[in-house]
Amino acid sequence: MPRRQHITVLMILAVSAFLGITFVLSFRSQPEGTRHPDYTPSYHQQVSVDEGLLKGVATAPKLENATLKAELGNAAWKLLHTMMAKFPDKPTEDDSAALKSYIHLFARLYPCGDCARHFQKVLDKYPPQVATRSTAAAWACHVHNVVNKRLKKPEFDCSKIGDFYDCGCAEDGVPAKGKKEGFTPLTLDDKEGLTRGG
Structure with missing residues (x-):
């Protein structure tokens, strides 16, 4: 035993x-740094955004204050146009999908409910164009003019959009002048028209 x-x-x-x-x-x-007992690993997960999430119903309440509505609108258009001016000349599929998703989510989550629902209808009729920077910028100008027409505001000459919304690209501390490596200043060609879809 x-x-x-x-x-x-x-x-x-x-x-x-x-x-x-x-x-x-x-x-x-x-x-190093991941050995602490409180460390929680972050796993890179593929995020898949389905159509239901992208095109869901806008739920923000009506924005009654006209001054706040106008300020919000001006800031939102500046953000969208500047984003288009910084979009790559030759985007990857991932870049294009990300911009398209962003635009749809932007419309859904916009803090003015009536504006959001109207913009979603505009997106249904004129889906985001994200093949190049120029098509994205032309699309954004076109839908901006659709909204301006509805609000009885003057329409903008989209051939001059590059003059108003520059990408602001520069080397560290050096202002941008002319063409930079990998970046072509935004110009819109007459032959680049808006099409339905991608």
Whole structure:
């Protein structure tokens, strides 16, 4: 009997030693800073945005204050036009999908409910054009004019959009002048028209 107890104790010690060594080695293979017990790893997950989420119903309440509505509208258009001016000349599929998703989510979450619902109708009729920077900028100008027409505001000459919404691109501390490497100043061609879809 005593011999069996010694074998059992030795087996328990061997298994404990094996588990202890495995535990220590698992922490040694982790990058510095991730060994803290409170560390929560962040896993890169593919985010898939479905049509239901993109084109869901806008739920913001009506914005009654006309001054706030106008300020919000001016800031929103500046953001959208500047975003189009900074969009790549030759976007990847990922760039195009991201911009399209952003525009639809922007319309859905816009803080003026009536404005959001109207803009969603505009997007249904004129889907975002994201093939190039020029088509994105022309599309944004066109839908801006659709909204301006509805609000009885003057329409903007879209051939001059590049003069109003520059990308602001520059090297560190050096203002942008002319063409930069990898960036072509925004110009709209007459042959680039708006089409339905991508």
